[in-house]
Amino acid sequence: MIRLREIRKVFNSGRPSEFTALRGISIDVELKKVTVLKGPSGSGKTTLLSIIGCMARPTSGRIWFEEREITSLPERFLTEIRRKTFGFVFQQFNLIKGISVIENVMLPSYPCGEDIREIRKKALELIQFFNLSGKESSKIEWLSGGEQQRAAIARALINDPSIIIADEPTAHLDTKLSLEFMGFMKMLKEREKTIIIASHDPIVYESDIVDNVLNMRDGIVITGDL
Amino acid sequence: MRRSSIFFIIVLSGLIGLCLILLHSSVTIREREDELHLKAEMVKVLGLTDLCLFTEARYTRNPSVADIHTPFQDYPFSLEHFPSGSLMKPPGHIKK
Amino acid sequence: MNRLRNILDFTISSLMRRKGRNIALIVVYTFVVFILASVIFFTEALRREATTILRDAPEIVVQRVIAGRHDLIPLRYIDKIKAIPGVRSVKGRLWGYYFDPLSGSNYTLIVVDPRNSLSGVNHGDIKEGTIIIGSGISRSRIVHEGDTMPFRSFDGIPLYLKVKDVLSSESAIIAADVILISEKDYKKLSGIPSGYCTDLVISVANTKEIPTIARKITEVLPDTRPIVRDEILRTYDSVLNWRSGIILMIFWGALAAFIIFAWDRATGLSAEEKREIGILKAIGWETSDVIMMKFWEGIVISLTSFLTGMILAYLHVFFSSYSLFKPVLLGWSVLYPEFRLTPFIDTYQIATLLFLVVIPYTVATIVPSWRAATVDPDSVMK
Numbered sequence: 001m002i003r004l005r006e007i008r009k010v011f012n013s014g015r016p017s018e019f020t021a022l023r024g025i026s027i028d029v030e031l032k033k034v035t036v037l038k039g040p041s042g043s044g045k046t047t048l049l050s051i052i053g054c055m056a057r058p059t060s061g062r063i064w065f066e067e068r069e070i071t072s073l074p075e076r077f078l079t080e081i082r083r084k085t086f087g088f089v090f091q092q093f094n095l096i097k098g099i100s101v102i103e104n105v106m107l108p109s110y111p112c113g114e115d116i117r118e119i120r121k122k123a124l125e126l127i128q129f130f131n132l133s134g135k136e137s138s139k140i141e142w143l144s145g146g147e148q149q150r151a152a153i154a155r156a157l158i159n160d161p162s163i164i165i166a167d168e169p170t171a172h173l174d175t176k177l178s179l180e181f182m183g184f185m186k187m188l189k190e191r192e193k194t195i196i197i198a199s200h201d202p203i204v205y206e207s208d209i210v211d212n213v214l215n216m217r218d219g220i221v222i223t224g225d226l
Numbered sequence: 227m228r229r230s231s232i233f234f235i236i237v238l239s240g241l242i243g244l245c246l247i248l249l250h251s252s253v254t255i256r257e258r259e260d261e262l263h264l265k266a267e268m269v270k271v272l273g274l275t276d277l278c279l280f281t282e283a284r285y286t287r288n289p290s291v292a293d294i295h296t297p298f299q300d301y302p303f304s305l306e307h308f309p310s311g312s313l314m315k316p317p318g319h320i321k322k
Numbered sequence: 323m324n325r326l327r328n329i330l331d332f333t334i335s336s337l338m339r340r341k342g343r344n345i346a347l348i349v350v351y352t353f354v355v356f357i358l359a360s361v362i363f364f365t366e367a368l369r370r371e372a373t374t375i376l377r378d379a380p381e382i383v384v385q386r387v388i389a390g391r392h393d394l395i396p397l398r399y400i401d402k403i404k405a406i407p408g409v410r411s412v413k414g415r416l417w418g419y420y421f422d423p424l425s426g427s428n429y430t431l432i433v434v435d436p437r438n439s440l441s442g443v444n445h446g447d448i449k450e451g452t453i454i455i456g457s458g459i460s461r462s463r464i465v466h467e468g469d470t471m472p473f474r475s476f477d478g479i480p481l482y483l484k485v486k487d488v489l490s491s492e493s494a495i496i497a498a499d500v501i502l503i504s505e506k507d508y509k510k511l512s513g514i515p516s517g518y519c520t521d522l523v524i525s526v527a528n529t530k531e532i533p534t535i536a537r538k539i540t541e542v543l544p545d546t547r548p549i550v551r552d553e554i555l556r557t558y559d560s561v562l563n564w565r566s567g568i569i570l571m572i573f574w575g576a577l578a579a580f581i582i583f584a585w586d587r588a589t590g591l592s593a594e595e596k597r598e599i600g601i602l603k604a605i606g607w608e609t610s611d612v613i614m615m616k617f618w619e620g621i622v623i624s625l626t627s628f629l630t631g632m633i634l635a636y637l638h639v640f641f642s643s644y645s646l647f648k649p650v651l652l653g654w655s656v657l658y659p660e661f662r663l664t665p666f667i668d669t670y671q672i673a674t675l676l677f678l679v680v681i682p683y684t685v686a687t688i689v690p691s692w693r694a695a696t697v698d699p700d701s702v703m704k
Binding site: 046049050055056076079082083088090091092094095096098099100103107108109110111112113114115116119155159167 | 323324325327328329331332335336339598601602604605606607608611614698699700702703
Binding site for chain 2: 327330331334335338368371372374375376377378379380383385387390391392413415419427428429430432434456458489490492493494495496497498499500502521523547549553554556557558560561622625626628629630632633636640664665666667669672
């Protein structure tokens with residue numbers, strides 16, 4: 001269980017451009033389930049995702065991750081948790097151009113100190129799983145949109161995380177690819193992964209694999225709140 | 227092959243090259259010892275005081291035995307010899 | 323260890339993405355190292371050669387100075403100096419310069435004491451009418467053993483001298499422009515009156531006494547100027563010291579230009595590069611990992627260039643006889659000594675170059691990226 005209590009996030013505090021993205025979020029996110037943060041752009045979904053995923057710290061409030069409070073953990077430990085536990089799929093894919101597919105997939109593991117052969121083996125397995133075999137040495141920009149999406153998910157899985165976080169994953173995809181994406185999420189759910197997706201796409205939040213939908217608007221959760 | 231391995235091989239070759247250079251240097255010095263002795267002997271017999279590097283002027287040819295005035299004795303308004311005049315600094319003992 | 327290698331792998335594939343640019347960078351860098359290393363090797367080799375060969379230079383040379391000019395010294399001064407305690411021998415030396423208008427070159431004429439003999443040189447006694455010439459003269463005037471060379475005496479009378487022998491090419495570094503001549507011929511040629519000579523050469527019983535004796539000479543003969551062997555040796559020590567003088571200027575100039583170049587290249591971290599660092603942070607790389615990557619970037623380029631430049635410099639200076647420097651050094655002298663330098667190399671030179679070439683560049687690569695490396699991991703999500 002991931003618990004959030006009274007999470008507030010303020011950007012550019014004290015300056016004229018001060019902006020409150022989250023105004024006191026208190027939610028429980030169940031593990032091994034699929035949770036969707038639904039809401040229009042500007043509702044704070046991305047900010048909330050980055051806080052849950054240990055990518056950013058809240059301005060105030062507390063977070064527990066499986067009974068362990070992580071709110072004021074030092075940077076090093078936070079990064080450690082983030083690396084081991086979370087896998088991110090970004091809206092823009094954020095793959096590195098000019099290098100191969102397999103190197104992109106392997107990249108998150110490089111600084112972990114593992115033997116490169118092990119990393120490569122895992123990467124090839126994931127590439128095969130996502131039907132990209134034969135393309136691993138191609139430069140990433142030569143792949144189609146759908147293939148890049150699959151590569152991005154493969155990259156998110158290289159460190160074998162227990163939680164997948166996806167930020168508007170279907171924003172640039174057509175219906176077919178969006179459904180394909182949800183298909184992959186289903187496979188991952190079957191492998192007991194926790195999935196948290198931020199999206200305002202009905203294909204995502206109306207999917208039957210979704211266990212919990214949190215409606216967000218202007219930095220607060222309207223329904224599904226405690 | 228891993229890229230880092232290729233890099234290490236290049237660096238290693240370079241280091242081996244450097245070792246070869248040092249080796250070549252010491253071997254050649256030993257080979258040329260006789261030659262150096264001969265030259266030293268010539269210096270002794272002929273009473274030479276300088277290397278024959280720049281033959282344009284007295285102060286560039288024999289800087290050791292030049293004095294402060296030597297460069298100016300060619301003739302009034304004589305031009306500086308280039309680049310030897312710039313490269314051949316006045317020896318320290320001249321200034322004393 | 324694995325972490326270091328993994329990051330290095332990515333750094334190299336990252337550099338390969340802009341192959342052309344990075345190869346150009348390495349080429350330029352290598353060239354700079356090449357020039358610097360060549361200068362250092364060249365001057366150091368010359369300096370070591372000088373200090374080795376000149377170790378038996380005259381212990382004290384005494385010149386006479388009149389009206390600020392180096393003038394001829396009367397032979398009667400010899401006895402005055404002989405009287406100084408500690409002096410073992412005093413000899414008068416006859417030598418001077420000769421300008422040859424035909425070729426525009428300067429020669430150094432030396433009268434050899436017939437009692438001395440140079441091994442490997444067929445002279446014994448240089449008879450009147452004959453000379454022994456240096457290898458540089460032989461080469462530039464295309465004169466060999468048996469040929470005759472014309473000279474113009476001080477009073478306009480031509481003098482023809484036959485070449486008896488040519489000094490070895492190995493001796494070029496000290497005697498390329500030398501002509502060994504008999505006393506009579508030299509006096510005819512130069513017009514030096516009898517009773518005088520060019521300078522005096524003193525040898526002492528105890529080398530520790532040299533400074534004292536030199537001082538006494540000036541006391542006894544105030545119009546003279548003694549030059550001691552130590553000073554002769556140190557002439558080349560300071561002139562050719564690559565850590566000083568014009569050579570240092572060249573060195574610093576090249577280094578400064580290079581640091582500016584590296585800094586300029588590194589400070590403009592493009593938007594593309596910043597974005598990529600953002601991605602790396604987002605997928606789990608820490609600030610220290612990004613810095614490590616930049617470190618490798620600096621090292622890969624600078625170390626490769628350093629090793630290549632250094633090896634090429636060695637080959638240039640000692641195998642191709644510093645061919646690139648020759649036009650620079652030639653200047654006005656027509657008679658340029660061709661000599662093959664002995665490769666005096668030490669690890670100090672190599673270490674200094676390594677320190678000065680690799681470290682500034684690597685630092686110039688890391689420091690500007692520091693800011694970008696500390697970006698928040700969620701920056702790419704905004």
